[in-house]
Amino acid sequence: MHVALTGATGFLGLRLLRGLLAAHRSVTVLVHAGSGDALRRITRFFELTGSPQAFTAGLSDRLRVVETELERPRLGLSGRAFAQLADGLGAIWHSAGSINLEGDLPELRRTNVEGTRRVLELAAAGRGRPVVHHVSTAFVAGGRREGVAYEDELDGAYGFENAYEHSKYEAEQLIHTWSREHARPVVVLRPSILVTDLPPHPELPSHPLQVVERIMRDAHRTAAATVRGERDDGRPRVRLVGHPHGRLNLVQVEHAAEVMVRLADRTPSGGVDTYHVVHDRDVPVPTVVTLLEELVPVSIELVAAEPDDPSALESLLEFYPGLTAYLAHRRRFDDTRVRTLLGPSATSGRVDLGYLRSGLAGRERVPAGPPPTVGCPADVPSAPRP
Ligand SMILES: NC(=O)c1ccc[n+]([C@@H]2O[C@H](COP(=O)([O-])OP(=O)(O)OC[C@H]3O[C@@H](n4cnc5c(N)ncnc54)[C@H](OP(=O)(O)O)[C@@H]3O)[C@@H](O)[C@H]2O)c1
Numbered sequence: 001m002h003v004a005l006t007g008a009t010g011f012l013g014l015r016l017l018r019g020l021l022a023a024h025r026s027v028t029v030l031v032h033a034g035s036g037d038a039l040r041r042i043t044r045f046f047e048l049t050g051s052p053q054a055f056t057a058g059l060s061d062r063l064r065v066v067e068t069e070l071e072r073p074r075l076g077l078s079g080r081a082f083a084q085l086a087d088g089l090g091a092i093w094h095s096a097g098s099i100n101l102e103g104d105l106p107e108l109r110r111t112n113v114e115g116t117r118r119v120l121e122l123a124a125a126g127r128g129r130p131v132v133h134h135v136s137t138a139f140v141a142g143g144r145r146e147g148v149a150y151e152d153e154l155d156g157a158y159g160f161e162n163a164y165e166h167s168k169y170e171a172e173q174l175i176h177t178w179s180r181e182h183a184r185p186v187v188v189l190r191p192s193i194l195v196t197d198l199p200p201h202p203e204l205p206s207h208p209l210q211v212v213e214r215i216m217r218d219a220h221r222t223a224a225a226t227v228r229g230e231r232d233d234g235r236p237r238v239r240l241v242g243h244p245h246g247r248l249n250l251v252q253v254e255h256a257a258e259v260m261v262r263l264a265d266r267t268p269s270g271g272v273d274t275y276h277v278v279h280d281r282d283v284p285v286p287t288v289v290t291l292l293e294e295l296v297p298v299s300i301e302l303v304a305a306e307p308d309d310p311s312a313l314e315s316l317l318e319f320y321p322g323l324t325a326y327l328a329h330r331r332r333f334d335d336t337r338v339r340t341l342l343g344p345s346a347t348s349g350r351v352d353l354g355y356l357r358s359g360l361a362g363r364e365r366v367p368a369g370p371p372p373t374v375g376c377p378a379d380v381p382s383a384p385r386p
Pocket residue numbers: 006007008009010011012013031032033035036068069070071094095096097098099111135136137138168190191192193194195205206207208
């Protein structure tokens with residue numbers, strides 16, 4: 001069976017490609033047209049992460065690179081090229097997308113919803129009826145901040161923290177409709193926040209915590225340049241809406257990709273099979289706060305509601321729904337289906353402060369300030385095990 005993968009140059013896609021190359025002699029990578037030398041970027045990833053030279057030297061033979069554009073009809077291919085591509089496939093892995101947490105809905109819809117529509121069209125066109133493995137996100141659970149989110153749920157009633165979540169939710173809705181109308185199986189993989197302890201490198205894709213770090217630093221710099229007099233010991237106080245018992249699910253990207261590839265060994269049910277690819281322990285929000293305070297010289301205070309008198313820095317940070325909303329989350333993701341299928345091997349190592357620091361290492365670290373504003377408890381078990 002021949003497989004194709006979109007998003008192979010991405011933070012997750014590169015790890016998925018590693019897993020797919022372990023199982024398949026060759027893989028077609030549907031890379032982003034015009035976004036730079038994909039084969040070179042992929043090769044550099046494998047070199048930088050310690051793959052043997054013989055493996056990296058053989059990549060150009062094992063990868064068939066096809067330039068595609070998610071936003072365009074037939075992925076930007078000619079009718080003939082599209083049909084030929086579709087007919088040669090037994091499975092399509094769709095990992096490409098925009099994870100821009102600051103993006104607006106129309107822009108995110110173009111990539112995440114219309115892009116998924118194009119991939120489904122490719123699957124529909126294939127004579128071999130390729131199975132679609134769609135990478136979604138556990139955050140389609142949206143604005144629901146407490147309780148347990150189950151794998152079978154897809155409910156927009158709670159609203160969304162940002163347009164990214166909304167677009168990924170709409171993509172999943174599209175998949176359900178398509179699967180019903182075409183009587184075709186789709187595997188939906190919902191990872192939580194993906195993290196790594198691999199230090200940042202200019203030739204590797206960045207990950208969400210690096211983006212959060214950038215946002216915090218930019219906001220801090222802008223506020224410091226425009227406003228004087230707010231500082232206290234060089235560390236402005238920042239009140240962010242959050243919960244002291246909040247918890248976030250962060251899972252190692254390598255582990256998540258491995259779980260996803262292993263789930264592909266199962267025979268799909270025929271409809272939409274959805275899996276939460278999450279860690280069995282959540283990271284307490286105070287640990288995330290401590291990390292942020294190490295990265296940027298601020299003193300974060302979690303508050304129940306937005307302050308009436310926001311400082312310049314607080315106002316700037318409120319613009320970033322991808323950053324602040326999650327500090328108030330206390331929900332858990334149920335992953336019974338994954339654990340039932342994979343057993344204890346679905347469990348991964350700890351994601352703690354040390355692990356998270358490593359994935360951001362190499363940056364200038366803020367000298368130790370006052371003790372963290374909130375305590376830094378150990379991680380907490382996620383959804384109760386069956
Ligand atoms: N990162 C997370 O924490 C996380 C968590 C849950 C779910 N997810 C989901 O996982 C998937 C992969 O995320 P990621 O972290 O790997 O993101 P990423 O590092 O930003 O990679 C995105 C990939 O999509 C490609 N792409 C973007 N726009 C495209 C377009 N218009 N046409 C064709 N290709 C395009 C990019 O190609 P170029 O690099 O060449 O532009 C890149 O290969 C996404 O669907 C995301 O929603 C991610």
